[in-house]
């Protein structure tokens with residue numbers, strides 16, 4: 001088992017544990033105006049994108065996101081939805097996030113990384 005795989009599994013457990021309550025409470029909220037991009041980023045994406053875990057591109061890393069955006073926003077959003085290289089987990093492990101939610105979070109990350 002590789003190091004990143006172990007890290008991934010540890011994070012999955014951690015996020016699932018802390019996320020179950022949120023899933024129960026927010027299934028509807030995710031589609032309403034209550035959806036708070038910054039909050040969901042913090043709860044779901046920060047573990048990797050705020051720390052660089054598994055070599056995730058950091059929020060605020062202008063160059064890292066500029067390079068990724070060369071693929072175009074649509075591709076970057078699709079990679080967030082489908083996962084990337086076995087490192088970025090599908091939907092960033094946010095099972096209750098809709099495609100539109102994920103797009104909004106990706107746009108938020110990019111906005112904060114300029």
Ligand code: HEC
Pocket residue numbers: 008011041044045046047048049053054055056057068071075076077079080084085087088089091092093094097102105106
């Ligand atoms: C378990 C760690 C982890 C979590 C949680 C995570 N990511 Fe990632 N993410 C990564 C890693 C690692 C990469 C880089 C993958 C690569 O380029 O091989 C990545 C890459 C990305 C990319 C760039 C895709 C591209 O085309 O270059 C986007 C966008 C992204 N993540 C969005 C998110 C969002 C939104 C969330 C929360 C809903 C999230 N991630 C949660 C680890 C994570």
